[in-house]
Amino acid sequence: MFTLSEENYLKAIYHLELDASKGISTNAIAEKLDTKASSVTDMVKKLSEKEVVIYKKYKGVTLTELGKTIAANVVRKHRLWEVFLVQKLNFSWDEVHDVAEQLEHIKSAKLIDQLDSFLGFPTHDPHGDPIPDRDGNLKTIEKSLLATLSKNESGICVGVDDSSSEFLQFLDKKGITLGKKITILDKEDFDDSLSILIEDRKLNISNKIANNLYIKKA
Amino acid sequence: MFTLSEENYLKAIYHLELDASKGISTNAIAEKLDTKASSVTDMVKKLSEKEVVIYKKYKGVTLTELGKTIAANVVRKHRLWEVFLVQKLNFSWDEVHDVAEQLEHIKSAKLIDQLDSFLGFPTHDPHGDPIPDRDGNLKTIEKSLLATLSKNESGICVGVDDSSSEFLQFLDKKGITLGKKITILDKEDFDDSLSILIEDRKLNISNKIANNLYIKKA
DNA sequence: ATATATTTTTAGTCAAGTCTAAAAATTAAT
DNA sequence: ATTAATTTTTAGACTTGACTAAAAATATAT
Ligand SMILES: [Mn+2]
Ligand SMILES: [Mn+2]
Ligand SMILES: [Mn+2]
Ligand SMILES: [Mn+2]
Numbered sequence: 001m002f003t004l005s006e007e008n009y010l011k012a013i014y015h016l017e018l019d020a021s022k023g024i025s026t027n028a029i030a031e032k033l034d035t036k037a038s039s040v041t042d043m044v045k046k047l048s049e050k051e052v053v054i055y056k057k058y059k060g061v062t063l064t065e066l067g068k069t070i071a072a073n074v075v076r077k078h079r080l081w082e083v084f085l086v087q088k089l090n091f092s093w094d095e096v097h098d099v100a101e102q103l104e105h106i107k108s109a110k111l112i113d114q115l116d117s118f119l120g121f122p123t124h125d126p127h128g129d130p131i132p133d134r135d136g137n138l139k140t141i142e143k144s145l146l147a148t149l150s151k152n153e154s155g156i157c158v159g160v161d162d163s164s165s166e167f168l169q170f171l172d173k174k175g176i177t178l179g180k181k182i183t184i185l186d187k188e189d190f191d192d193s194l195s196i197l198i199e200d201r202k203l204n205i206s207n208k209i210a211n212n213l214y215i216k217k218a
Numbered sequence: 219m220f221t222l223s224e225e226n227y228l229k230a231i232y233h234l235e236l237d238a239s240k241g242i243s244t245n246a247i248a249e250k251l252d253t254k255a256s257s258v259t260d261m262v263k264k265l266s267e268k269e270v271v272i273y274k275k276y277k278g279v280t281l282t283e284l285g286k287t288i289a290a291n292v293v294r295k296h297r298l299w300e301v302f303l304v305q306k307l308n309f310s311w312d313e314v315h316d317v318a319e320q321l322e323h324i325k326s327a328k329l330i331d332q333l334d335s336f337l338g339f340p341t342h343d344p345h346g347d348p349i350p351d352r353d354g355n356l357k358t359i360e361k362s363l364l365a366t367l368s369k370n371e372s373g374i375c376v377g378v379d380d381s382s383s384e385f386l387q388f389l390d391k392k393g394i395t396l397g398k399k400i401t402i403l404d405k406e407d408f409d410d411s412l413s414i415l416i417e418d419r420k421l422n423i424s425n426k427i428a429n430n431l432y433i434k435k436a
Numbered sequence: 437a438t439a440t441a442t443t444t445t446t447a448g449t450c451a452a453g454t455c456t457a458a459a460a461a462t463t464a465a466t
Numbered sequence: 467a468t469t470a471a472t473t474t475t476t477a478g479a480c481t482t483g484a485c486t487a488a489a490a491a492t493a494t495a496t
Contacts, residue, residue, distance in 0.1 A: 026443075036486085038484090038486080058445080099324070102326075111307065114309070115307060243474085257454055443491080447489090448487090449484100449486080453481090460473100460474080462471105
């Protein structure tokens, strides 16, 4: 059994490994968990003892298969709870993360299986992130940052990169939500801003926004 | 903000105060929480610092109004989650307690309000225990132990005293569930066992069982 | 290649929560 | 009213997870 802290470390390493081929550095973990590098070193030794990470001094850390499974399961729980909060309890997508951070540590296999079923076996959370299955596998869909699309290309908005509540609330204000069709009308070379058509409405968005929105090309 | 441990102590004291007029003893709390008296003394001092209990050395402890409110809210969460597990996730009444022990510590006012609403503002949990409202008030219904009813009296089964999973599974096996009508057909002086009619079925039950079942008299 | 900067680890400390063993206070029994 | 038994508190220690400051290792720059 793993403590709340251990689970959070495993999850952090899991997320960091998704876009990093080498071993994960002490500092990277410390930054992600908003803690100190010395604390990370301590914990990483303990996780290594428990055989959920491989750790060589000064060389960074990688998850073992067991570690990966445990981390994926925490992520699975986090995302299923987020779906629950949005679909059943009328939370908006910018309100769910902090509560899910707590709920992801509840221990009960039956609870999570039944929740999954109750929600109709969702494949993605409210931010478009994939939900790992019971074995920790996640099927990623083909998606591109809106900023990488060319003029006249179009697709469906399927996710966000930054899921801070500030960004999500901004999207709400602009009427940008998952599932909507977006077409690039024009790209401005000067500041890389975009003129887009969202459903049937015209909108100008900055490059910063376009770099945080995922589109599944049509 | 209160830690998980502090919440568990407050809840234990809350439950103990329900049937005890004097101050709650260190030992009683230790037994309820399956911990040592010395640990209780330490924690009780801390709770006293935080003004959620009144504590005088060797004199036991009582909850302050603030302490009562916090404890009642934990109980509210515990029982609402139990309802959720049974009504929405198909748990049986003997499976919910341990998971609810974890869920009761999740911190989010919105979560619990929405859950309450989602469940249709239930007044009682799956074991017949009342659910405190947002202010910590609970309306107790008139109920009597089955063992105290006289021959030919009848009523509805509305709760259990012992809610261990062993007892609950025993009741399941005998077909005794909340909401069913029970009539006393006969009482055996020799061993205080009862012959009862449950709905339209005849059943013999021991005094031990009858002392753990609550009936709302017809 | 050597010096400088950065990263990582170690060493020592701390708070929360628990424990055991011993001392002190209270309660019960003679 | 003493003595004996029980309950409660204190004292000291341990574990987890964090921190600061200093030392050691690695990476970068001249
Ligand atoms: Mn989240
Ligand atoms: Mn998410
Ligand atoms: Mn319960
Ligand atoms: Mn209950």
